[in-house]
Amino acid sequence: MSKASPSVTVVIPARYGSSRFPGKPLVMLDRKPMIQHVYEQAAACRLVTDVIVATDDERIKQAVEGFKGRVVMVAGDYRTGTDRVAAVARMFEGNYFVNLQGDEIPLQPDLLVDLIDPFIASGVGMGTLRRTMDATEDVQSPSVVKVVTDHAGNAIYFSRAPIPMVRDDASRRAVGGLHYIHIGLYMFRRDILLKMASLPTGRLEDAEKLEQLRALEHGIPIRVWETQHASLRVDTPEDVEPVAEKIREFEAIKRELSAMKSVPSR
DSSP states (O other), rough: OOOOOEEEEEEEEEOOSSSTTTTGOOOETTEEEEEHHHHHHHOOTTTOOOEEEEEEEHHHHHHHHHHOOOOOOOSSOSHHHHHHHHHHHHHHHSSSSEEEETTEESSSSSSHHHHHHHHHHTTTTEEEEEEEEEOOOHHHHTTSSEEOOOSSSBBBESSSOOOSSSSTOTOOOTTTTEEEEEEEEEEEHHHHHHHHHHHHHOHHHHHHHHHHHHHHTTTOOOEEEEEEOOEOOOOGGGGGHHHHHHHHHHHHHHHHHHHHHSSSSO
């Protein structure tokens, strides 16, 4: 008898009252609310057992139910998305939980595979993804989180600052193999997720406003794997139209490829 596959629950924390962009999960991107784009990509992943939106707002709840998604109300004053994911983990059984941030839109379900597959094989307690940084402006942007790792792939630090800074390069350009973007996607063993939620906010976490730093400050290792798959992020209202346009372009490419595959060969 084959061993049963472990359950992988993707939780998408979706808060209405963002200080920089209220109502962000409901912003329309190519005829769909952003939360629907994120949900559908997670649900299409072959390794995902369940997808749940965790929200504190009735408007988001109704929107998710409108596209037949699964949603739970998580009321209360939670510090971060990870703390909301932990609240869901207390409600439902499961081996592994993935925190997929509601403003991080995977363009392909395989983005999640790039984390879930090696995570389960590795036996680590917490993991995330990075992608090579191409644009030099991303090095300087505080909206783009950077990550540096050791030779084993464990995170050394995450920052909004340009890390590592190449001292002798006055242009401060992005350097391949040195500068990496951190993707807003975390995977946890259930016990590590609940432990992290029980820990006090760290000073680095509070300063950078990066929840993953709580884990590093309290000695929880974070393994980082690399992905080549693209994702889109919405931080401010100014990001909406460029992201919507990229989604339209990507969908057009997918339709063209699908049409090519459907043409019988002669």
